[in-house]
Amino acid sequence: MFTAEILLRLGAHADRPRDFLRDPWNLFDLAVVLCAFLPLVRENTTVLRLLRLARVLRTARFLPQLRIVLTAVARSLPGTLSFLLVGALLLYVYAMVGWVFFGRHDPEHYGSIGRAVLTLFLLMTLDGIGDAVHSGLEVSRWSLAYYASYVLIASFVLVNVLIGVVITSLDEARQMEQEEATEEPPYPAPGLEDRRLLITRSTAARQALDDLERDLLQSAAADGSPDIGAAPAAFRS
Numbered sequence: 001m002f003t004a005e006i007l008l009r010l011g012a013h014a015d016r017p018r019d020f021l022r023d024p025w026n027l028f029d030l031a032v033v034l035c036a037f038l039p040l041v042r043e044n045t046t047v048l049r050l051l052r053l054a055r056v057l058r059t060a061r062f063l064p065q066l067r068i069v070l071t072a073v074a075r076s077l078p079g080t081l082s083f084l085l086v087g088a089l090l091l092y093v094y095a096m097v098g099w100v101f102f103g104r105h106d107p108e109h110y111g112s113i114g115r116a117v118l119t120l121f122l123l124m125t126l127d128g129i130g131d132a133v134h135s136g137l138e139v140s141r142w143s144l145a146y147y148a149s150y151v152l153i154a155s156f157v158l159v160n161v162l163i164g165v166v167i168t169s170l171d172e173a174r175q176m177e178q179e180e181a182t183e184e185p186p187y188p189a190p191g192l193e194d195r196r197l198l199i200t201r202s203t204a205a206r207q208a209l210d211d212l213e214r215d216l217l218q219s220a221a222a223d224g225s226p227d228i229g230a231a232p233a234a235f236r237s
Contacts, residue, residue, distance in 0.1 A: 005029075006029055067177070068174050068177050072166065072170040072173040075169040075172055075173060076166050080162065083162045091117050091154075092113075094120050095113050097146065098146070099116045101143070109132075123147075
């Protein structure tokens with residue numbers, strides 16, 4: 001059924017294949033259908049089922065709100081990558097400090113850089129922050145400043161920045177959807193037959209003007225008008 005559908009859509013765009021390739025959803029559908037015919041994918045039932053599951057995303061073409069959300073997610077990827085880079089740098093710095101100060105007293109959570117990164121990543125959700133602060137106070141009072149600064153930067157500043165990036169992308173996607181909905185479709189360029197018909201009609205109109213001018217000249221000459229060219233000149237103007 002999906003193969004027949006994509007073939008029908010390709011046939012509908014036979015005279016304008018560029019329009020078919022410009023639509024990213026058409027490329028997505030074409031890739032999903034073609035992957036089902038690849039030997040490696042066709043023999044692997046798990047991958048084939050995952051590809052069939054990906055077809056559910058095609059419903060976004062018919063649901064404007066879902067299409068806006070997907071467009072917003074795609075537009076927020078650059079900002080999200082920047083957020084991940086800053087978050088990874090922050091985790092590495094605080095994990096290094098935590099490993100140096102708490103590695104001996106709490107090897108289960110700060111025994112290595114990897115464990116420290118995992119611990120701080122879980123603390124970003126503020127889950128277990130109380131137990132971590134109490135454990136840190138047994139080592140040094142400076143641990144309170146360590147955890148307070150980490151929670152302030154990671155859980156409040158960075159998360160709010162990520163939310164702001166997503167909301168901005170959502171507003172831009174909604175605005176793009178409204179502009180596409182209100183935009184009038186462009187007039188199609190005239191084809192060869194339309195140009196021939198236009199030339200034929202222009203020639204007929206020009207011949208009718210010449211015949212009318214000749215009739216006016218003959219009528220003016222028969223009436224003895226002193227200004228014979230006034231009527232044709234006025235008519236042409």
